[in-house]
Structures are given as C-alpha cells and as structure tokens.
Amino acid sequence: MKEILLGVSASAACFKAAALASHLVQDGFSVTAVLSPSAAKLVTPLQFSCLTGRRALCTEWQPHDPAGMDHIALARNADLFLVAPASADRIGVFAHGLAPDLLASTALALDGEVPKLFAPAMNPEMWSHPAVQRNVAQLEADGWQRLGPVAGRTACEEQGLGRMVEPDAVVEQLRALLAG
Ligand SMILES: Cc1cc2nc3c(=O)[nH]c(=O)nc-3n(C[C@H](O)[C@H](O)[C@H](O)COP(=O)(O)O)c2cc1C
DSSP, X not given: OOEEEEEEOSSTTHXXXXXXXXXXXXXXOEEEEEEOTTGGGTSOHHHHHHHHSSOOBOOSSSOSSXXXXXXXXXXXXXXXXXXXXXXXXXXXXXXXXXOSSHHHHHHHHSOTTSOEEEEEOOOHHHHHOHHHHHHHHHHHHTTOEEOOOEEEEOTTSOEEEEEOOOHHHXXXXXXXXXXX
C-alpha cells in the first residue's frame, strides 16, 4: 500500500485537506497527516487521525517515533509527499530550505526520489505577488510538482486565481503519478 505523507498548512482551504485525506484512504492509500502549528488552529490533528486511522502530527517536541525524531521516521516511510493546501508562507519556507517546524523539517529529510507535490491556496493578490511567484518557481526548479491553483471565488470573496484544486482532482493526479 502506498504511503502518502499529507502536509497541511494554514489556509481557509484546510477543510479540503480533510476531504482529501478521506478520499485518499477510501482509494486505498495509507495517509499520515502533518499539520503546521498554524494549520492546527484552523483544523485539528484529531480530525485527521480519525479520517486516516493514523496519528496526525503537528510538533516535533512530543514525538511519536520511539527514537524521538519524527521528521526522519516520517520522511523514510513516505512514497509521496503532498502539501495541500500550501500557504504562501509554507511555499516560501520550502523554497528557502528552512525548517522551523515538523512539516518543514520532514520536507527537507525526504529522499530526493520521493515525488513532492503542492497545491497552493490563497487570495489572488497573494498568488500573483512577485515574491510568491519567485518561491513557486524555485520549488518547481527543485522538482516539486504544482497542482493548481484554479480560478474562481476565493474564501476572501474575491474572484480570481488562488483556489485550491478540488480533492477529487488531486486524487486523480496522485493515482496517475503512482501508477506511472
Ligand atoms: C482564517 C485564515 C485564513 C487564511 N487563509 C490563508 C490562505 O488561504 N492562504 C495563505 O497563503 N494564507 C492564509 N492565511 C495566512 C496564513 O495562515 C499565515 O501566513 C500562516 O503564517 C501560515 O502558516 P503555515 O504556512 O505555517 O501553515 C490565513 C490566515 C487565517 C487566520
């Protein structure tokens, strides 16, 4: 069974990550969720634990791994790393190789062969900001695959590019990627 590591950063689209986790499990994937500390203010690790049957993690300071290094254990076990939603902040953290929390240090500890995908979600002005676009381009240059965003009405009641792709579409793409 393929092991999906699902990173969740803090966005109004976090509810879609919960639906995505559920779809992935129903589709036969094993899913472990890692939430950023800010994401855990919008959705709870417990919700993801319920949906995945795996303990969802948020901090490296209350480790689940017996050796105390969750970022290493999570990274070693992953067949695919998907960050959905990916906030502007999180994209910047990954693009700069920073490791302020468990989600970021796990991303750095991944084997270079593990596919890394991100599904941005943000306000259209944020998405089009040159700094965000620079960071997105850096991630793509580093081998990350981008899913979306798509155009439509965003949570901040604006119309434009910035909505996270729908969970169904993400599952389709993962299935195709892992089958190939
Ligand atoms: C209610 C709420 C909704 C937010 N939605 C988004 C969003 O959709 N996209 C985004 O990039 N930032 C959004 N933010 C701002 C991020 O949460 C903030 O930049 C945070 O530091 C991101 O942390 P993380 O990347 O560690 O998860 C939102 C903040 C709040 C309070």
